[in-house]
Amino acid sequence: xxxxxxxxxxxxxxxxxxxxxxxxxxxxxxxxxxxxxxxxxxxxxxxxxxxxxxxxxxxxxxxxxxxxxxxxxxxxxxxxxxxxxxxxxxxxxxxxxxxxxxxxxxxxxxxxxxxxxxxxxxxxxxxxxxxxxxxxxxxxxxxxxxxxxxxxxxxxxxxxxxxxxxxxxxxxxxx
Amino acid sequence: xxxxxxxxxxxxxxxxxxxxxxxxxxxxxxxxxxxxxxxxxxxxxxxxxxxxxxxxxxxxxxxxxxxxxxxxxxxxxxxxxxxxxxxxxxxxxxxxxxxxxxxxxxxxxxxxxxxxxxxxxxxxxxxxxxxxxxxxxxxxxxxxxxxxxxxxxxxxxxxxxxxxxxxxxxxxxxxxxxxxxxxxxxxxxxxxxxxxx
Numbered sequence: 001x002x003x004x005x006x007x008x009x010x011x012x013x014x015x016x017x018x019x020x021x022x023x024x025x026x027x028x029x030x031x032x033x034x035x036x037x038x039x040x041x042x043x044x045x046x047x048x049x050x051x052x053x054x055x056x057x058x059x060x061x062x063x064x065x066x067x068x069x070x071x072x073x074x075x076x077x078x079x080x081x082x083x084x085x086x087x088x089x090x091x092x093x094x095x096x097x098x099x100x101x102x103x104x105x106x107x108x109x110x111x112x113x114x115x116x117x118x119x120x121x122x123x124x125x126x127x128x129x130x131x132x133x134x135x136x137x138x139x140x141x142x143x144x145x146x147x148x149x150x151x152x153x154x155x156x157x158x159x160x161x162x163x164x165x166x167x168x169x170x171x172x173x174x175x
Numbered sequence: 176x177x178x179x180x181x182x183x184x185x186x187x188x189x190x191x192x193x194x195x196x197x198x199x200x201x202x203x204x205x206x207x208x209x210x211x212x213x214x215x216x217x218x219x220x221x222x223x224x225x226x227x228x229x230x231x232x233x234x235x236x237x238x239x240x241x242x243x244x245x246x247x248x249x250x251x252x253x254x255x256x257x258x259x260x261x262x263x264x265x266x267x268x269x270x271x272x273x274x275x276x277x278x279x280x281x282x283x284x285x286x287x288x289x290x291x292x293x294x295x296x297x298x299x300x301x302x303x304x305x306x307x308x309x310x311x312x313x314x315x316x317x318x319x320x321x322x323x324x325x326x327x328x329x330x331x332x333x334x335x336x337x338x339x340x341x342x343x344x345x346x347x348x349x350x351x352x353x354x355x356x357x358x359x360x361x362x363x364x365x366x367x368x369x370x371x372x
Contacts, residue, residue, distance in 0.1 A: 008341040012321065019233045026236040037231025041223030045216050052212035058184040060208030064200040065192035094180065096315075101181070107215045107328050108208075115334030124329060124340040128322030129347035133315040136286075140311065141303070143287040144294050148302040151362040155308055155355070156315040162354030163316055167347040174343055 051100035052107070059090075059108055084168060085119050087112075091126060096160045099132040122171045130163035218331025219324060226323045230276055242275070243268035253313070253356065256296070256306045263292030267310060275320055286314060309359050316355035318348050 023030045062068050072079075072086040079086045087109060095102045106127045113119040133156035141149060192201040233239060247259065250268055257263050266289035273282035289310060297304040322344050329337040 005336075005339060005342070008336075008338050008343075011341055012338055015321070016229060019229050019236070019238065022238060023232040023236040028232055028235045030232050033231045033235050034228035036228075037234075038224035038228035041225070041227040042220055044227075045220040045223050048219070049213060049216045052215060053209045054181065056208040056212040057205055058181050058188070060204035061188035061192070061201050062184045063188075064204035065188040065190075065197050066195050067188050067191035070191070097180065103324060103328075104212065106325065107211070110328055110332050111211060115329040115332045115337070116339075120329075120332075120334075121340055121343075124322070124325045125343050125347050128319060128325045128340065128344035129316075129351055131315045136311060136314050139283060140286055140290045140314075141307075144290045145301055146290070146294065146303050146307065150303040150308065151366065152303050152308045152311050155312045155359050155362050158358045159312050159316045159351060159355035162358065163347065163351030166350035166354065167343075170343050170347045170350070 048100050048103070051098075052104045055098075055101040055104035056108060059105060063108075082168075083172060085122065087119055088122055088126070091123055092164050095126065095130055095164075096133040096157060099135055102127060102132075118171070118175055121175060122167065125171050126164060126167045129167050130160050133157055133160055215328060215331060219327045222323055222327035222330060226321065233276070239269060239272045239276075242272045246271065253309060254306050256304070257293070261292065261296065263289055263296055263306075266292055271313065271318070274314065275318055282314075286310075305363055308362070309356070312355040312359040313352065316348065316352040318352045320345065 020030060023033070059068075068090070072089065075089060076086050079089055084092070091102055091105045091109065094105060106123045109123040110120045115121075115124070133153070137149070137153060137156060141152070189201065192198050243265070246268055247264075250264060250271070251259050254264065254267065257267070266285055270282050270285040270289050273285055290307065293304060293307050293310065294300070296306070321341065325340065325344070326337050329340070
């Protein structure tokens with residue numbers, strides 16, 4: 001696994017250097033562009049605050065009440081059989097439906113179990129390697145007025161399942 | 176859908192708490208979770224600003240267009256119904272490149288443009304076309320190089336190595352993208368066998 005962690009460590013610095021050098025070479029006003037693009041980051045971070053508060057409070061209530069434990073207890077045999085830590089199960093349910101909601105769940109899992117725990121890593125990879133099928137479907141098809149979706153939803157959801165299995169397999173293989 | 180889940184989580188939680196006598200914990204959880212959500216967003220600002228700033232440079236330097244050109248032969252195979260000089264192909268490629276760099280906000284308008292062009296190719300019908308399903312499948316498997324937001328969260332919770340999940344994420348996303356393409360093909364062939372298109 002040596003090369004994997006090496007790649008993880010080097011990828012970001014190498015990309016930063018490459019983009020800055022390439023931009024300079026192409027005579028882009030690098031610093032001004034950076035500042036301009038960065039402003040959008042502030043906007044995004046602020047605009048997801050309500051999504052995160054809404055979802056994290058709901059999850060907080062659900063967990064504090066003991067309901068989450070009961071649910072997890074109930075499906076535990078199945079989850080253990082496939083090798084999925086029961087705590088991650090709700091994330092897998094909500095990931096295709098809402099990106100911001102699942103981001104709230106990932107934050108929650110990382111806050112409770114720690115970013116460097118097995119669960120924290122698994123949640124990170126799952127969040128990073130799949131997308132919000134319903135959102136993409138609604139936005140893209142809604143914007144251009146596609147009414148008959150055919151197999152699109154089925155294909156998207158099966159792709160999500162495949163993504164979760166891939167994340168689970170890879171994380172359990174590495175750590 | 177989200178509405179149902181959201182209300183469901185809260186109400187079921189409240190009923191459970193009532194039965195189990197855990198109202199104190201619930202009261203605490205409400206304010207603690209809300210505070211935590213704000214802390215996360217503040218933590219996100221740093222990484223998002225840095226990354227989107229860098230991406231702006233990449234965009235203005237024409238890196239995204241260069242990459243799109245690189246992926247063209249590959250995209251031709253994925254979308255056999257789309258002529259390679261058609262504007263739809265251009266939008267599909269730029270959408271995929273934007274996604275690759277985690278630029279969700281830049282990717283969405285490009286994706287919508289791509290869908291518009293695909294609809295035009297399909298004779299303006301309100302029915303989904305083969306290429307649209309393929310495009311959606313690739314989009315939902317979200318091929319990404321740097322999972323920016325996840326990195327930001329790991330960073331704000333003091334991970335010993337926030338970036339350690341980058342390589343596993345790339346591997347997982349590559350697997351899921353291949354699976355998505357395979358699933359898309361499977362459904363396409365099934366439709367064809369049943370006399371569809």
